[in-house]
Amino acid sequence: MSTDAARPDAADGGALAPWVGGYLRDHAIHIAVVAFFIVYPFLYDVLVGQFGLPAEMLLPRLQTMLVVLWLGLFAMSFDFVSGYTGYLSFGHAAFFGIGAYTVVLGANGQLPLLPGGLSFMTLMLVSALLAVVVAFLIGLVSFRLSGVYFAMITLGFAEIMYVASRNWDWLTPGQSDPSDGINTPAEFNPELGVPFVDPLQVETGVFGDDAILGINFGDLLVYNENLGAIVASYFAIGAVVLVCYLAMQRIIHSPFGRVMIAIRENEERAKAIGYDTFKFKLGAFMISAFFGAVAGALLVAYRGSVNPDAAFFFLVTGFALVAAIIGGLGTLAGPFFGYIFLEGIEEFLARGGSGGGLQPFLAEFLPGGILETTIGGDLTVSGALDAFMTGHGEFYAGIVFVIFVLYVPIGILGTLRLRLGTDSVATYVSRRLGGSTGTGGSGGGGDSGAGESATAAGSVTAEGGEEDDPREGGPAEGSEEDDPSEGGPAEGGK
Amino acid sequence: MLRTTGLTKRFGGITATDDVDFELDDELTSLIGPNGAGKTTFFNLLTGVLQPTEGTVEFRRDGEWTDITDADPPETAQLGIHRSFQITNVFPTSTVLENVRIAAQADSDDSLQFWRNVNAFDEHFEEAHAILDRVGLDGKADVPAENLSHGEKRKLEVGIALAGDPDVLLLDEPNAGVSSEDVDDIKALIEDVASDHAVLLVEHNMDIVMDVSDRIVVLNQGAVIADDVPENIRGDPDVQEAYLGGYEAGDLQKERAKRAGEDAEGKTA
DSSP states (O other), X not given: OHHHHHHHHHHHHXXXXXXXXXXXXXXXXXXXXHHHHXXXXXXXXXXXXXXXXXXXXXXXXXXXXXXXXXXXXXXXXHHHHHHHHOOOOTTTHHHHHHHHHHHHHHHTTOSTTSOSSOOHHHHHHHHHHHHHHHHHXXXXXXXXXXXXXXXXXXXXXXXXXXXXXXXXXXXXXXSSOGGGOEEOXXXXXXXXXXXXXXXXXXXXXXXXXXXXXXXXXXXXXXXXXXXXXXXXXXXXXXXXXXXXXXXXXXXXXXXXXXXXXXXXXXXXXXXXXXXXXXXXXXXXXXXXXXXXXXXXXXXXXXXXXXXXXXXXXXXXXXXXXXXXXXXXXXXXXXXXXXXXXXXXXXXXXXXXXXXXXXXXXXHHHSOHHHHHOEEETTEEHHHHHHHHHTTOHHHHHHHHHHHHHHXXXXXXXXXXXXXXXXXXXXXXXXXXXXXXXOXXXXXXXXXXXXXXXXXXXXXXXXXXXXXXXXXXXXXXXXXXXXXXXXXXXXXXXX | OEXXXXXXXXXXXXXXXXXXXXXXXXXXXXXXXXXXXXXXXXXXXXXXXXXXXXXXXXXXXXXXXXXXXXXXHHHHXXXXXXXXXXXXXXXXXXXXXXXXXXXXXXXXXXXXXXXXXXXXXXXXXXXXXXXXXHHTOGGGTTSBGGGSOHHHHHHHHHHHHHTTOOSEEEEEOTTTTOOHHXXXXXXXXXXXXXXXXXXXXXXXXXHHHHHHOSEEEEEETTXXXXXXXXXXXXXXXXXXXXXXXXXXXXHHHHHHHHHHHHHHHHHHO
């Protein structure tokens, strides 16, 4: 992956302004990860086509990766408030549900004050803003409490909405039971993309577009031509998730984000140095609600329907919490990877019926003799595989979770950072690539004293540091966060 | 700078602060008293952590006294009254630099900026570096606060309070638990910060108190029992009474004799 990332860096570093090279180097790992996700559908297609069952066993299906996108975004929005301010937002599903339901109701023309026939992007924005308002009201009450009581009162609000979404007939006028969920009308085609730029609009869903910018993914896939629409949705939804991630990352690294971290670290002291922590917590809660609602809207973008159990149910938050713990609470990308890991484990250890996983693989490749061997009583090996594996993925995922809490309490990303000895993986990769980060300047000036200006430190190191042994590279010592980009040069470029 | 009038705090039947009239000027004033005298409670009343039962707290800004009795801790901090804590109270996993930087940021209007990278705000970093230099932690800027030694944590504690250029510094036992070799460092630090801030110091080490203070206020059971320059406090009988419980030379023998007498009575009875 690192070579992958180094290439654009080297290529651009020479020709463009010096800070571009530094910028790309600082974000090498981000670029590499995004590149991996872009390549994944095609990689999956080729590997599964070539190697069949063994590849299918190991690689998460494209459908799974697609689901992980919005669930991962939701887990990140959960972590944004829970992992960074330390207030466990256990009713976060409320915002996911508001996002999903507002879009569906809007598509059905049921939202008061709003005309029918609004585009999906508009509805998504409306739903996110509505979630912000609701978060403000919930936060006003809830942030008077802390610890377990905060978690419980937010859960209470979410449960109220859950019960309402199951029983309120207004949600499904003249139709079915609201607890079965609601559909968007057949003529509603959610289009994701850049507003007013037609080529950049993608109709999502199983029966949506299978091409973006004239590139037909059905044609690009060698073995799974029928998955073109899924790939197109994957890219469209993935783009929204990426934008949301970058926005949250940006906020975490802002002065506002630092106050959030200070609140997590020691709220009493944060108050004593002059922060009205109530306002900051409320602000962080509202921001996380915004992105939680976007995640809910993305669910509808693909599924076209929503039901209470997929939206307001407390386990929606529960899985986000599990993903956040596995990936690393207080690392923004962690919950996303945590979700992939969790879903991957579940799928590998045999989700019910369809898809790859260990069980079909074993059933196929183990010799018949072993499969027919009886273990005890009437139970054969084949029967045991059926009994213990089929449909029990979640059971094993639960065991994995317990192991994580016991032995990897800071999660995948947290552990990685600890091992690499940095505050962020991006900083580490940037250093390994030879440039001391431009992390900002003042951080960079850290070890020697206050003198240097940030801008100077940033651009000088970006140019000059190429060959430094990263381990000794002095200026890098002081850097402290990822997203170092802005030090000065990047800002200056605006 | 800061004054209280009839300041009283009762917890149920206990009077922790008893009708205190006190004014802090631009000098190094020490607040001493035996354990439980109400020193920390008094700090909490000044900074708004606790609300007084009676009385007022006022703060002078630009020559005008304003009533800050009802202000909460963020408000008093914003006004320029900063405190350090008796029990180290820092941001444990943040770096030493970030501990001070975040406090410097609190004094600015930048904290609501959520769209620009924190590294673009040089002034907070510069202020933080200057303060670390001053408290003698400049070599530790990138160390997580929890990894500091106890003495260094005490310096950081003061450093955080210094950020944001306060008018009044309330130092709650900066020497608490500090090993003897670090005591001189902290003492020098107290004298240094007193040169450009009004300082109210709570301290148990009498050598330091007598040495650095311009004025000493003695609290006992919540009330001010003495308020004078160090030389006069040293000989004040009320203060000795408060600290030593009225012990005078020969008291022990008298006590023993008295008890022996009681015992003898008990036996005969």
